[in-house]
Amino acid sequence: MESKGSEAARILNEIETLKATRSDLDNRISALEAQLRHLNPEENSVVSCPSISTGFGHGLSPDMIYRYSRHLLLPSFGVQGQSNLLKSSILVVGAGGLGSPALLYLAACGVGQLGVVDHDVVELNNMHRQVIHTEAYIGQPKVKSAAASCRSINSTIQIVEHQEALRTSNALEILSQYDIIVDATDNAPSRYMISDCCVVLGKPLVSGAALGFEGQLTVYNHNRGPCYRCLFPTPPPTTACQRCADSGVLGVVPGIVGCLQALEAIKIASAVGEPLSGRMLLFDALSARIRIVKIRGRSLQCEVCGENSAFTRQQFKDFDYEKFTQSPLSEASLELNLLPEDYRIHSRELKERIGKGESHVLVDVRPDHHFKIVSLPNALNIPLSSLESRSAEISSALKEEEKRKDSGFESSASLYVICRRGNDSQRAVQLLHKMGFTSARDIIGGLEAWARDVDPNLPTY
Amino acid sequence: MQLTLEFGGGLELLCDSVKIHDVNVIPNLEADKLTMKDLLVWVRTNLIKERPEMFMKDDSVRPGVLVLVNDCDWELSGQLDTPLEEKDVVVFISTLHGG
Numbered sequence: 242m243e244s245k246g247s248e249a250a251r252i253l254n255e256i257e258t259l260k261a262t263r264s265d266l267d268n269r270i271s272a273l274e275a276q277l278r279h280l281n282p283e284e285n286s287v288v289s290c291p292s293i294s295t296g297f298g299h300g301l302s303p304d305m306i307y308r309y310s311r312h313l314l315l316p317s318f319g320v321q322g323q324s325n326l327l328k329s330s331i332l333v334v335g336a337g338g339l340g341s342p343a344l345l346y347l348a349a350c351g352v353g354q355l356g357v358v359d360h361d362v363v364e365l366n367n368m369h370r371q372v373i374h375t376e377a378y379i380g381q382p383k384v385k386s387a388a389a390s391c392r393s394i395n396s397t398i399q400i401v402e403h404q405e406a407l408r409t410s411n412a413l414e415i416l417s418q419y420d421i422i423v424d425a426t427d428n429a430p431s432r433y434m435i436s437d438c439c440v441v442l443g444k445p446l447v448s449g450a451a452l453g454f455e456g457q458l459t460v461y462n463h464n465r466g467p468c469y470r471c472l473f474p475t476p477p478p479t480t481a482c483q484r485c486a487d488s489g490v491l492g493v494v495p496g497i498v499g500c501l502q503a504l505e506a507i508k509i510a511s512a513v514g515e516p517l518s519g520r521m522l523l524f525d526a527l528s529a530r531i532r533i534v535k536i537r538g539r540s541l542q543c544e545v546c547g548e549n550s551a552f553t554r555q556q557f558k559d560f561d562y563e564k565f566t567q568s569p570l571s572e573a574s575l576e577l578n579l580l581p582e583d584y585r586i587h588s589r590e591l592k593e594r595i596g597k598g599e600s601h602v603l604v605d606v607r608p609d610h611h612f613k614i615v616s617l618p619n620a621l622n623i624p625l626s627s628l629e630s631r632s633a634e635i636s637s638a639l640k641e642e643e644k645r646k647d648s649g650f651e652s653s654a655s656l657y658v659i660c661r662r663g664n665d666s667q668r669a670v671q672l673l674h675k676m677g678f679t680s681a682r683d684i685i686g687g688l689e690a691w692a693r694d695v696d697p698n699l700p701t702y
Numbered sequence: 703m704q705l706t707l708e709f710g711g712g713l714e715l716l717c718d719s720v721k722i723h724d725v726n727v728i729p730n731l732e733a734d735k736l737t738m739k740d741l742l743v744w745v746r747t748n749l750i751k752e753r754p755e756m757f758m759k760d761d762s763v764r765p766g767v768l769v770l771v772n773d774c775d776w777e778l779s780g781q782l783d784t785p786l787e788e789k790d791v792v793v794f795i796s797t798l799h800g801g
């Protein structure tokens with residue numbers, strides 16, 4: 242056992258050393274590239290700015306002609322479409338499930354300047370859908386990882402890294418540097434913010450979304466089409482805003498929507514085809530159905546893009562999108578605090594009590610399909626939604642436990658409630674107290690805290 | 703009146719996770735016609751099994767739900783006053799935010 246452990250430590254050590262060396266090399270390469278740009282700005286523009294004159298009358302160099310030949314061979318795309326693309330600039334907001342394929346295709350197809358905004362780091366549970374990132378980049382900024390992938394596909398275009406969260410304070414400045422914006426974010430406030438910013442700046446917005454087995458796609462603020470607010474003037478209730486981190490998503494679904502976003506951005510940039518403006522594409526993966534529906538045009542009453550609205554840069558900067566949608570701009574998880582302290586218990590304390598043989602019942606209020614992923618031993622699974630109708634099961638489990646212990650020391654068995662992160666368990670404890678289970682206490686931080694503080698071998702998801 | 707109703711974007715969870723419902727809705731006898739307003743009431747009574755507030759607000763759909771009558775936004779056909787006809791397809795879809 243011990244030699245295995247030391248072998249693992251040695252390997253881990255070597256990995257760390259190699260990673261450090263790699264990041265050192267990356268830094269040196271960046272520094273040298275910067276030096277080169279400084280020494281030879283002319284030459285550099287050949288590399289990063291594709292619009293040079295070569296005497297064929299279209300500005301495409303021999304390398305570009307070869308690289309993009311299959312585009313040039315398309316009669317309705319051709320030299321003109323490719324030149325337009327090479328002169329265009331596109332910003333992808335979010336390097337996640339949607340942004341991954343969008344960025345890969347936009348880099349490959351020869352968009353002149355490709356920007357990416359994200360503040361997150363690559364995590365293992367992203368990788369089933371965020372296919373631009375590789376395992377080597379786990380723990381590193383998504384922007385860095387995405388930019389590296391794009392550069393490895395196409396070193397002749399300019400990739401711009403915006404390693405920060407998009408906020409009202411920086412959105413105008415960042416978005417104004419691009420012709421077309423791709424919304425590949427994952428939350429409601431960002432969607433309103435990006436749309437409003439595009440209206441203020443007069444930029445077309447390619448908007449995609451995916452959850453579960455479904456995807457949606459449309460182009461806003463283009464060709465007199467609607468903006469996001471024309472369609473959704475009032476934000477939905479927060480309970481209707483499900484996140485991939487809670488509800489799940491089949492990895493390939495955002496992949497498909499992200500590819501379609503790249504397609505729409507390419508159509509607008511190259512001025513080829515008919516953009517999906519005033520229409521919306523609805524994708525249902527399970528039934529293999531794509532439906533394209535006609536949506537309303539620009540609303541004259543729209544508070545941002547309407548006839549009489551004068552939504553200014555300053556108003557945009559001052560607008561509180563988190564308050565407007567009542568949900569956070571970043572994926573950071575919500576942490577409720579609904580209960581008085583003595584209705585709650587830390588996982589470490591509970592572990593001690595269980596170790597001492599305290600008689601108790603542990604109720605896990607997560608949905609059944611969560612319970613099947615991982616659960617604590619002897620936990621009773623009663624999902625929050627059926628807590629009231631199944632309260633008899635809790636009563637009888639408590640009685641059973643008291644009978645089993647029958648020590649006489651404890652007047653009654655304790656009742657503990659757990660969920661994934663410690664929010665639903667608080668709701669459940671509130672409900673249980675109302676139902677008369679006055680010993681009910683919630684385990685602070687849920688299974689995630691248990692895995693962190695008590696049992697590191699418990700899988701998290 | 704034979705109608706096909708479809709729920710998507712998570713709204714199907716409110717009606718036993720069934721997405722497509724072929725239904726027969728009897729129009730109001732006095733009016734002798736069926737509008738979207740009538741249909742919403744009918745849906746709420748007959749199809750929505752839980753959390754009706756996730757489907758409706760006041761007498762319309764809640765914010766964030768798109769309504770499509772024969773693949774066309776109901777804003778273009780009169781919203782609640784949109785008249786329905788035999789074999790119409792009405793889609794209720796909740797907007798998604800994930801990525």
Ligand SMILES: [Zn+2]
Nearest residue numbers: 468471543546
């Ligand atoms: Zn608008």
